[in-house]
Amino acid sequence: MWVTPKIKHSFLTKIVACLFLIGMAAPTYAADQQKEWDKANGFYAQKQYDSAAVYFEQIVKVTDGNASLHYNLGNTYYRLNNIGAAILHYEKALHLNPDDTKAKDNLTLAKARVQNPVPEVAPIFFVTWWQNLLHAFSANVWAIITLLVFISILVLIYFARTKKEAFANSGRWLSLGIVACLLCVCMTYFTYEAATHSGKAVVMKSGNLLEAPKSSSKVISTLPEGTVLDVYVEEGNFINVKLPNGRLGWIANTDVSKV
Amino acid sequence: MMRKVFVWSVVFLLLHLQVLAQEMVFSAQASASKVGTKDQFQVTYTLSNAPNAANFRPPSFSGFSIVGGPIQSNNSSITSVNGQMRQTNSLNITYVLVANKTGTLSIGPAKLEVNGKDVSSNAVSVQVVNGSVAPQRMQQQQRSMDPFGDEDPFAALRQYQRQMQQERNRQRQAMQQQSQQQNAEMQSMSEENISKNIFIKVEVDKTNPYQGEQITASYKLYTRLPMSVNLTQLPSLNGFWSQDFQIPNPPKPREEVVNGQRYQVFLLKKSALFPQQDGALELDAAKAEGVVRVLQQVKGRHPFADDPMASFFMDDPFFSQDAFVGYNYKDVKVKLSSQPVKINVRPLPIANQPETFTGAVGKFSVAANLDKANLSTDEAGTLTFTISGSGNLKLIGNPKIEFPAELGMYEPAIADTITGRNPAITGNKIFSYSINPQTPGDYVIPAIPFSYYDAAAGEYKTISSQPIKVHVTKGKNYTGAIAADKKLPGDIHNITTGNIDWNASSPIAGQVWYWVCYVLAIGGLVVLLVRKRKQEAYAGNSALFKNKQANKVAWKRLAAARKLLPQQEHKAFYEEISKAIWLYLSDKLNIPLSNLSKDNVAAEMENKQVPLAQIDRVKSLVLECEMALYSPSGGQQQRQHTLDEATATIGELETVLKNKNNNVLQHVGNS
Numbered sequence: 001m002w003v004t005p006k007i008k009h010s011f012l013t014k015i016v017a018c019l020f021l022i023g024m025a026a027p028t029y030a031a032d033q034q035k036e037w038d039k040a041n042g043f044y045a046q047k048q049y050d051s052a053a054v055y056f057e058q059i060v061k062v063t064d065g066n067a068s069l070h071y072n073l074g075n076t077y078y079r080l081n082n083i084g085a086a087i088l089h090y091e092k093a094l095h096l097n098p099d100d101t102k103a104k105d106n107l108t109l110a111k112a113r114v115q116n117p118v119p120e121v122a123p124i125f126f127v128t129w130w131q132n133l134l135h136a137f138s139a140n141v142w143a144i145i146t147l148l149v150f151i152s153i154l155v156l157i158y159f160a161r162t163k164k165e166a167f168a169n170s171g172r173w174l175s176l177g178i179v180a181c182l183l184c185v186c187m188t189y190f191t192y193e194a195a196t197h198s199g200k201a202v203v204m205k206s207g208n209l210l211e212a213p214k215s216s217s218k219v220i221s222t223l224p225e226g227t228v229l230d231v232y233v234e235e236g237n238f239i240n241v242k243l244p245n246g247r248l249g250w251i252a253n254t255d256v257s258k259v
Numbered sequence: 260m261m262r263k264v265f266v267w268s269v270v271f272l273l274l275h276l277q278v279l280a281q282e283m284v285f286s287a288q289a290s291a292s293k294v295g296t297k298d299q300f301q302v303t304y305t306l307s308n309a310p311n312a313a314n315f316r317p318p319s320f321s322g323f324s325i326v327g328g329p330i331q332s333n334n335s336s337i338t339s340v341n342g343q344m345r346q347t348n349s350l351n352i353t354y355v356l357v358a359n360k361t362g363t364l365s366i367g368p369a370k371l372e373v374n375g376k377d378v379s380s381n382a383v384s385v386q387v388v389n390g391s392v393a394p395q396r397m398q399q400q401q402r403s404m405d406p407f408g409d410e411d412p413f414a415a416l417r418q419y420q421r422q423m424q425q426e427r428n429r430q431r432q433a434m435q436q437q438s439q440q441q442n443a444e445m446q447s448m449s450e451e452n453i454s455k456n457i458f459i460k461v462e463v464d465k466t467n468p469y470q471g472e473q474i475t476a477s478y479k480l481y482t483r484l485p486m487s488v489n490l491t492q493l494p495s496l497n498g499f500w501s502q503d504f505q506i507p508n509p510p511k512p513r514e515e516v517v518n519g520q521r522y523q524v525f526l527l528k529k530s531a532l533f534p535q536q537d538g539a540l541e542l543d544a545a546k547a548e549g550v551v552r553v554l555q556q557v558k559g560r561h562p563f564a565d566d567p568m569a570s571f572f573m574d575d576p577f578f579s580q581d582a583f584v585g586y587n588y589k590d591v592k593v594k595l596s597s598q599p600v601k602i603n604v605r606p607l608p609i610a611n612q613p614e615t616f617t618g619a620v621g622k623f624s625v626a627a628n629l630d631k632a633n634l635s636t637d638e639a640g641t642l643t644f645t646i647s648g649s650g651n652l653k654l655i656g657n658p659k660i661e662f663p664a665e666l667g668m669y670e671p672a673i674a675d676t677i678t679g680r681n682p683a684i685t686g687n688k689i690f691s692y693s694i695n696p697q698t699p700g701d702y703v704i705p706a707i708p709f710s711y712y713d714a715a716a717g718e719y720k721t722i723s724s725q726p727i728k729v730h731v732t733k734g735k736n737y738t739g740a741i742a743a744d745k746k747l748p749g750d751i752h753n754i755t756t757g758n759i760d761w762n763a764s765s766p767i768a769g770q771v772w773y774w775v776c777y778v779l780a781i782g783g784l785v786v787l788l789v790r791k792r793k794q795e796a797y798a799g800n801s802a803l804f805k806n807k808q809a810n811k812v813a814w815k816r817l818a819a820a821r822k823l824l825p826q827q828e829h830k831a832f833y834e835e836i837s838k839a840i841w842l843y844l845s846d847k848l849n850i851p852l853s854n855l856s857k858d859n860v861a862a863e864m865e866n867k868q869v870p871l872a873q874i875d876r877v878k879s880l881v882l883e884c885e886m887a888l889y890s891p892s893g894g895q896q897q898r899q900h901t902l903d904e905a906t907a908t909i910g911e912l913e914t915v916l917k918n919k920n921n922n923v924l925q926h927v928g929n930s
Contacts, residue, residue: 033761034758034759034761037759038756041754041756044754063761065765066759066761068755068759069759071754071755072754072755075751075752075753075754076754078751102752102755105751105752106751106752109750109751110751112697112698113667113697138766139766139767139768140766140767140768142768143766143767143768143773144767147773147776147777147780150777150780151780154780154781154783154784157784158784158787158788158791161788161791162788162791162795188768189768191766192766192768192769195766196766196769
């Protein structure tokens with residue numbers, strides 16, 4: 001009765017301590033970045049977009065995973081009329097923070113400036129549902145839910161073992177719980193995958209969509225700068241991609257940047 | 260081409276008439292004594308009977324311009340008077356002059372060498388008035404020069420000879436087109452002095468312009484010689500943007516006096532130049548090649564040597580071959596090149612240079628115009644920004660324009676048109692921006708500022724066009740991503756500013772502690788289950804549990820009683836003691852409290868093989884407690900004794916019963 005809580009507590013304190021130490025180490029970095037960030041924003045305000053871009057890119061080299069940073073960089077490239085890069089960074093910002101409405105608006109505006117864009121075909125309804133489901137809760141929420149469901153299963157097991165009379169029907173609950181837990185694990189996995197790999201790439205300079213992963217293969221079409229592609233497989237210097245209109249093909253990986 | 264000059268370059272003297280040497284005459288005569296400044300008149304030098312004359316030097320004709328001449332004519336006549344042959348030879352050299360100023364002007368004497376001696380003619384004075392006087396004087400000129408009359412028996416022959424000779428002269432003159440050159444300058448027109456007589460000169464109106472300021476450069480060919488020259492190399496004018504002026508074709512010569520010499524001037528090239536960089540630039544040379552006809556002194560050769568009639572004179576005993584001195588022409592090949600001209604270009608002042616300055620220098624005005632005021636998203640419009648004026652139009656960079664982004668402006672198409680060249684290059688530069696509006700709405704194309712450097716005023720000036728309103732309506736094809744979306748802002752949202760959390764959080768699922776939680780949960784369950792199983796093992800026999808707890812409970816009661824000992828709580832003390840004993844016995848002997856009695860307890864204790872002495876001790880202790888409860892007597896010593904007795908009794912019972920209980924436990928475990 002007494003022993004387990006004690007152990008838990010000590011573990012928690014250790015974890016907290018670890019997190020705290022990491023938190024202490026980071027701010028020295030963060031102070032520099034904040035300085036450069038303010039400088040870059042200042043350049044942007046003065047409409048010196050090329051200078052702003054240089055500073056933003058410097059920060060990106062150190063910290064890649066900040067939605068605001070990519071959002072601002074996207075704006076800067078938009079102003080510089082570098083639509084490919086603008087779309088890339090808006091996509092990155094949205095990947096990191098899918099609820100950013102400003103980034104969504106700006107991405108739409110940037111996409112409207114793509115020359116001869118590939119028409120976007122709305123995906124089939126269940127794909128949309130699936131996307132919505134993935135976006136309904138973040139990977140972290142799913143991870144916590146999974147943990148809670150798992151713990152409740154363990155609690156159920158405990159009571160089933162200790163109070164057999166009161167939990168005579170616990171078998172059903174238990175199987176239900178296990179199914180729920182498996183579902184949650186799957187969702188955690190999918191959302192985690194989606195959070196770490198966007199599976200998207202942006203055409204940075206107009207490139208050719210090829211039939212096969214060979215530079216000598218037949219050209220299906222030419223993709224304009226700023227086209228957003230779904231990445232499937234990489235093979236050598238080529239990537240198998242899906243166009244916004246659902247068409248499949250290969251493109252040289254030098255023509256695209258992954259989100 | 261141009262005028263070709265034939266110089267009939269012979270001083271032709273008829274020599275050595277041995278029969279009768281006539282007296283030599285060398286005189287000057289003007290065709291009119293009163294002329295106007297607009298009139299041409301002739302001055303004729305007549306030389307008669309001068310056999311060894313050479314080196315004719317005309318006067319300087321100061322105050323006059325030579326319009327024609329010298330024209331030479333020869334007369335020769337042989338007369339026989341009283342059986343004596345007389346030959347008269349005369350040479351006329353005629354100049355056609357125009358007076359440059361009014362007043363009484365004098366034409367100085369011409370000089371001639373005869374037998375090594377200088378002979379001068381008379382001077383002629385002419386009265387010059389403004390304008391023009393009566394024109395009759397021109398006609399006198401064709402009078403016969405023959406002083407001998409017609410009675411001469413050889414007149415027919417002489418006439419024929421003279422006619423032939425004049426005919427030949429005319430033919431030659433006609434064949435060579437005109438013939439004009441000053442006799443006295445024949446020497447200066449020889450081959451050695453060719454560079455003084457024909458050259459290319461570059462004229463520049465400014466040598467110290469600002470960068471981008473117009474300068475005008477003229478390449479001119481100066482000549483005093485007949486020539487046929489072609490340009491072989493035009494200047495490349497590196498470092499300049501140049502615009503050529505129109506040059507009349509065929510070129511028309513103008514006359515120009517340089518250092519007192521009169522030149523025919525041909526304009527080869529005239530360009531407006533706009534320096535593209537500052538520093539020292541050079542106008543490189545224009546080059547020409549061609550043939551120039553120069554004069555050459557000829558000795559010992561008859562000028563008519565190749566003439567078909569020459570034999571006539573050759574056989575003439577009066578002609579002496581070696582005594583002849585004269586001039587001939589010669590074609591000389593020349594290569595001409597102008598002197599390079601250094602231009603020192605000043606940089607434009609940096610002070611007060613407006614931000615909108617894109618390199619324009621001159622004087623300009625601007626206008627912006629949109630072809631349609633109403634556009635739909637399907638249409639394309641054209642915004643034209645026109646810069647018109649004079650200056651370096653070609654070198655003007657694109658204006659810096661802030662267009663509303665949703666109008667979809669692209670890089671402009673640029674067209675330059677030069678409309679005028681004199682004196683400065685004027686024209687238009689038109690920037691055409693194509694507009695492809697993407698979002699419906701009302702927009703304003705802001706006033707477009709344009710700055711230029713006014714070199715004349717020496718300052719920068721900024722002008723701007725009028726702002727233009729555009730109304731964009733929805734087009735038929737307006738369905739794109741934007742339409743599908745809800746209300747979009749006209750422009751992108753502004754950037755995020757302020758402080759940002761730089762500690763990028765990776766997903767929980769990727770962190771170790773998350774998975775540690777699972778392990779801990781499972782571990783916790785296992786521990787809990789194990790503990791529960793142990794508890795269940797105890798709880799499976801509650802009597803055993805009570806048995807185990809009995810001692811603990813009894814000691815608690817006794818401890819409570821010990822607290823009561825110093826106080827005068829007599830009843831409470833004994834109650835605690837008796838409860839301790841009774842509950843202990845109840846638990847240890849497994850007898851419910853309801854059935855508990857002295858006999859019962861004694862029987863059970865005997866059953867459990869507790870020694871009799873102990874049973875008696877318990878009985879006496881219980882009795883003592885009952886007695887004390889109902890008849891409160893005795894002091895603190897009594898209570899202390901009872902407490903010690905109870906403690907000792909329970910302790911003894913515990914040791915005795917423990918062994919028995921163990922047996923019982925084993926028994927339960929086996930069942």
